[in-house]
Amino acid sequence: MKLRVLFATALAVAVAATAPTQAAKPVVCAQCVKANMEKLAGDELRGRGCGTDDEHAAARFIADTLKRYRIAPAAGGDGYLTPVTIQTSTAAASPVLSVTAGDAKVTFTQGQGIVAMNPPPVIAGPLVKVTDARTAGDVKGKVVLYDSPIYDAPGVRALQQAGAAVVIGPANDQVLEHWAELAARPPGATQVVGVERRMGPRPVVFARAEAIAALRRLPDGGAARLDAPQGPPRERTTYAVLGVLHGKAPDADRHAVLFSAHYDHLGDRNGVVFHGANDDASGTAAVLELSRILGSGKKPRRTAYFALFGCEEEGGLAAQAFMAHPPMALGDLAANLEFEMIGVDDPKHPGFLMLTGWDRSNLGPTLAEHGAKIVPDPYPEQNFFQRSDNYQLALKGVVAQTISAWPIPPTYHEPTDDLAHVDLKLMDQVIGSMVGPVTWLLNSDFQPAWNPGRKP
Ligand SMILES: [Zn+2]
Incomplete structure (x- = not known):
């Protein structure tokens, strides 16, 4: 999640048409979540700094993992990765x-x-x-x-x-x-x-x-x-990683759901590695685990996209590129659920996740009715709805909201945001609580919609 310097100017109707699926309840693979967390937030990837080789290695790992989970590439051709060139001003x-x-x-x-x-x-x-x-x-x-x-x-x-x-x-x-x-x-x-x-x-x-x-x-x-005085701009590359599980309904791609997270973090700063285990290896691991479960089960009716974005910490850069040149018509996205920081339990709603912009749409309440352990965002003054990549999509009309556990834990943007400070059990639980509702969503005709006057 982007650091917001406070004050710095610088700075539907539900149509329950489908019968409940009688497939056996898919289960979260705790070993998979743990292994993905250890890879992403371990020492090897050194905090996945925006535009670094470490971030690129993380992108390739995510692409390989999606492939292993039987998720098809969706970045064009047979690739999962969309390269994004970025330019940063420099101080001379x-x-x-x-x-x-x-x-x-x-x-x-x-x-x-x-x-x-x-x-x-x-x-x-x-x-x-x-x-x-x-x-x-x-x-x-x-x-x-x-x-x-x-x-x-x-x-x-x-x-x-x-x-x-x-x-x-x-x-x-x-x-x-x-x-x-x-x-x-x-x-x-x-x-x-x-x-x-x-x-x-x-x-x-x-x-x-x-x-x-x-x-x-x-x-x-x-x-x-x-x-x-400024020097020449510094050019770097980041990646959007995109996979797809095409649904089986004839119009599956026209009512798709996008699951997203950002995989970059702050990297190595003056020799101190910011591992970003919670922010946002945890969200990436959640999207990967959902992709694994969905990819190994019965094909859903709707299409599911899985997008993992780089360089979020420097301004949602890979997501900006995705939004400017989306590989699908944005109007074909029924909803976007972004996963951001689900690894530290929030004392305000222990064991539950919060959904940003809860009262803006019918999505959160409906998922909760279907068993998701999600509650309204208890920090409206922090404007979290606007501080993650979901917001750019929301501005384009897609019902796009972010799911978090504790969005401002004491480890936020600190070197202590490491594997020792995330609760893998909590992650398994909350990811598990989303599996049923997400499976329902992908097999339903439910139409996520903004509440009157609440579209951003
Ligand atoms: Zn962050």
Whole structure:
């Protein structure tokens, strides 16, 4: 799941037409789940960093596993892998913020006192201090020191909309907690080649208390500059892995269900491996296990697709490419269930999974009626519905929602998100609880639909 820097602007009707299937209940293979988790989140793949050889090895492993599970390739030709080229802006030097006023000069380098997010190569303008965004005078083209005791997102947005060249604001706890990670971010958003360029978020500078204090001592009108020289973009490849189990109904492909997860994580950062066992080896293992069970049982009526995306952590990049050039008509997807972080039990709903955007569609409640151990998302303020790859599909109209256990466990984006901190028993249980409902869904005429007015 993508890290969302809080406040950072930078940053149907059910038609029960089918008789219940009388096939023997398929069972989760605990050994398979464990083996897949050990491969994906083990030391060998070193955290599957976006665009690395480790991530590519993970993609090949997933493709081989789908093949072994009798899932056909669906990426075109006889392949499971769709290569996706991505370009990331690079910093030629660390961004530096400097303000000169008469004899006085203060300078802050990225990571020391400040973190500049999404800076363009140069910003220059007179410094102006603002304590209340609502009563700020003309800030157009100015470098605004927003001298507010806490980071105030609406205030920052108002100043940006009023034309501030950049807003410097106090770093909040979340920014301080992820300081080094944010400081090391490239100056612009990573772009997917062949996909319409995305406007990056606006630049913003987070400053530590001491930097705010030093800037506060300078007079308004001082010459402020933020220099963030860029180098040539760095090009990398990631993959979307796609398999299909064609249904047996004549129109099976026109009412398909997509099961998805992302297989990348944060990789190796300065020698520390972020294994991403929960985020999101667990979701990948869930999709693989569902594919194994479905591939080894009776063919369902509807078609099932299994998609595992790379580079989610850097902006849902493989999913963006998939959405821009989908291998099927998106209108043929009846639903998308994304599995994200199902390996750590949530004390708010122990033993159960949550579905993001629960009240937006009839999908979650209907799956729950059919035995899925899923409940509404208890964290609506976190906007999880919008923070996974499902969201891009939802924007295109597909009923696309994400299933998680605990979406913000203490191990979230920490090196401790490793095999020792995921609960394989829980995973087996919750995957098992989805098998019946998913099998029902794939054999039903049920039409997942957005609730009135709740389509994103
Ligand atoms: Zn994540």
